[in-house]
Amino acid sequence: MGTNYPKPAVRRLKVYAFDPQASVTLSTAMANDYVIELPWEQRWEAPLEKGPVNDYVEVIDVDPAAGLVYAPVDLNDPWLRDGGLDPSEGRPQFHQQMVFAVVMRTIRAFERALGRVVLWARDEQISWRDTALTPVERNFTPRLRIYPHALREANAYYSPAKRALLFGYFKPDQDAADVQASWVFTCLSQDIVAHETTHAILHGMRQRSIEPSGIDAAAFHEGFADIVALLQHFSMTPVVRQLLAASNGSLREAGLLTGLAEQFGRAIGRSKSLRYALEALGDRAAAPADGSAASITAAIRTLGATTEPHARGGFLVAAVFDAFVTIYERRTEDLLRLARPGLVPGNGLSPDLVGRLASEAATAADQVMRMCVRALDYLPPAGVKFGEYLRAIITADTDLVRDDPLRYRVAFVEAFKRWGITVPGCISMAPDSLLWDAPRLEDYPDILRHAETDAKAPLADPADALSMLFTDMLSRLKFGVTFEAADKGDAAYSMGDNGHRNLRDLAMQVVVHNQRAIHDWLEGRVTDSADWERLLGLRLMPLADRQDDGCRPLLSIEGSLGDRRRKPQPRFEVHSARISRRTGPDGFEMHLLIAEVVQRRRGYFDKEEQAAADRGDKKVIGDIRWTTPDFWFRGGATLHVDLRDGRLLRILRKRIDDDDRLERERAFRSGETTGEPAAAPHPNEPFAFIHRGI
Structure with missing residues (x-):
């Protein structure tokens, strides 16, 4: 045996x-x-x-x-x-x-x-x-x-x-x-x-994130990818220990820990790494500014004039890394105070102290990394901006980490301000002012009235109405696939090439099921009231039934005739349906459904064509231009639903009928904003073009 x-x-x-x-x-x-x-x-x-x-x-x-x-x-x-x-x-x-x-x-x-x-x-x-x-x-x-x-x-x-x-x-x-x-x-x-x-x-x-929807779109992709690469340096504790000993514990100096791809940068003719976390951007010094009003104004002006994706993404990298270094310094200041009397003469920091500093750097980097990654679930489904990402970081961290004794969130806000990233429309840059707002359910009387009809009784709390509705939606979802159910399905899908069950494929199957279930549930709910349109930021009611509600009908939204018994209505897509279970440091648990509902609207560089398309005048546009517009303008909402009671916690909208946003995207795509068209020569390979020679 x-x-x-x-x-x-x-x-x-x-x-x-x-x-x-x-x-x-x-x-x-x-x-x-x-x-x-x-x-x-x-x-x-x-x-x-x-x-x-x-x-x-x-x-x-x-x-x-x-x-x-x-x-x-x-x-x-x-x-x-x-x-x-x-x-x-x-x-x-x-x-x-x-x-x-x-x-x-x-x-x-x-x-x-x-x-x-x-x-x-x-x-x-x-x-x-x-x-x-x-x-x-x-x-x-x-x-x-x-x-x-x-x-x-x-x-x-x-x-x-x-x-x-x-x-x-x-x-x-x-x-x-x-x-x-x-x-x-x-x-x-x-x-x-x-x-x-x-x-x-x-x-x-975020499959739509590669589309050139605005000046921050490609820059966010590049900046976020650099942030992940940089923060992963600090999980290599033995390496960090050696490099911190050489820099006397500082992370504000140029070096391997704060740079990216040194060999590549030198090989293409530079004298340093390809990029540094806190390197000079434009006329700014390598170290972050002092946070004065004049300095912030200068940073905003410099950011506004920077359009190349890597250079613009560098501001996002600098802001996040600045926050990380501030957190690291705050976590280690007591160690340095205690150790000063016992420093090894002529040899800088003692080995024990360097070990503790490396451990604190690893912990801080891991926490900052988690904050940055969790924030991806707190972004609207289209047209991301740097300021929205800051709001996402603050909101996601507040939801999960209710106590913030070391003021990580304040460090993020201050760092983003220093590097010129602000959030227009917020009362202030205080962390509590940057939180994404919860929906005001009393603004949607038709939805509440229908919920009370279903409940056959008045509801004291408006939140209970949507909770009842979304609980019905959740009952249609799958939260896992049993082996028995999988084995009854497609054998090639549930079993790998070697005969083993591939649980990742099963997870994909669950996602597909949930996307369809959410779509069908919404489609059955949203066609009888404009309240659902306002809640989701979409156009959803059958076009032939639309009454004058003070908003112009947008017939340029892609439509679907359905079968002959149904009236024409705009199409929408449940772009993703993700289940997330997280535990905070105090044991607090979050169980969320994160769903993105997206719609696309025909966009044209010519404003007369745009107006004709929005009127639904296909004769002016022509069949070819109607089918293949200059670009697709996207809108919709990210929904956060508590899996435990169906409560709609948050809805992050980018309205499909926002003509100001459409105008900004048109200007960016046509080159009015940057001086050159935004679309890459090979739109299916945007990174091949952006990364070449960089």
Whole structure:
């Protein structure tokens, strides 16, 4: 009888902490060795295969420029069970190991913050409403593909069309004398890999986020991806300990901890990292400003004049990193006060103190990272702005962390102000003033009246009315799929290639079911009252039945005739339906349904065409222009519903009938705002264009 040995708790994989450049620089070589620990595959997950390939990702090492296909690494080989391959620039199998390890590490960080599994984007060309399609044909992407040697150029990007990460390699610039490598591989930069993975995760969560809807859209994608890459530096505690000792505990100095992709930056001819968290932006100094009114005004002016996505996203990075450093300094100021009498003469900080500082930096970075990631669920479904992201951070943190003794939220607000990011329309920049408002249910009398009719009794609290309605909606949802139910369904969907049940695919099936259930429930509720339109920020009532309610009918919204028994009515989409369960530091639990309801409206650069389309005058527009407008303008709402009692906690709207917002988006897309059209030459590959040569 064989012996059953216990399975290891983690799989250890060696990586470069930063990139190969740090290993050939004497001052940083000791800090560049790191081991990523990933949870070993559980019994409900498919075993790790050569590639590596697991339930989340698939590494495919095809090198088109060299005409080669490299043999896949087998991390289950007995010789690789303890740490995998040693770091090597010249071994493709180590490249495969490193991208896999960093991608999975980034995915796990998101899942801890979100309280749910990460899912990749689905195919926009296939409608989840088509019940004739099998679950596979609905085309959620089961695995993100990773190509470590996809192209021979100074570029790396996430491809929304391919659902893949493509990493390039190139020869350093002739002026880059200090880059001691014949070839630079972007897949060996932990910062670049984490950055591109974040693009893929963000696209999966917010599929419309890659559309050029405004000046902050692409900048938010780039800035947020940099934030994740930077904050993940501080989870490498042994590395942080060494670098903090060299900087005497400071995080306000340029260096490996505060920079991104040093080897890449030097290889393309710069004398430093590709980007720094607090580097000079325009005429601003590298250190944050003093917060005076004049300084904030100058920062706002500089931000307003910055349009290139990476440069504009740098303001968001600087604001978040500034808040993180402030929090770190606040958490460690007592340690430094106590340690000053006992500093080691001539040697700076004592090793014990450096260890404590590194631990505090890791804790602060993890908390800030969670704040930033959780905020993604608190954004409106279209047209994100930096100020809205600040509101999302403050609201999401207030919901879960009710006590804020170290004033993290104040640190965020002050940092955003210092870097010129404000929130127009709010009474003040105090954290409580930035919270997203709860809906005023008394403003929707028809909804309340219908709820009372259903209850057959008056309701003392208006919130109880919507609670009753949304409880009915929740009763139609699925919160998991049993194995028995899965086995009765599509075998190819519920079982992986190796015969194992793929629980990620089952999670996708639940999402599809919930999107359809929410859509059907809303469709049955919203066509009899304009209150639902005002609540959701959409146009929903049958167009033929619309009465003059003081608002112009928007016939340019995509319509659906349905069958002959139904009157024409605008279409809408339940873009996502996510279940999130989170626990705060005091044990407080949140159980949320987060649903995005989205609608699209025809947009035209010519204002006369726009007016004709809004009147529904297809003769003026023509069939082709009606079917393919210049752009689609999107609106809708993000709903937060408490799973325990159906209470509508919050609704974040971007109204589809907001003509001022439509005008701003038209100006941005046409180039009036920035001086050049916003649409990239290859709209399906926006990151390939943005990242080239950056």
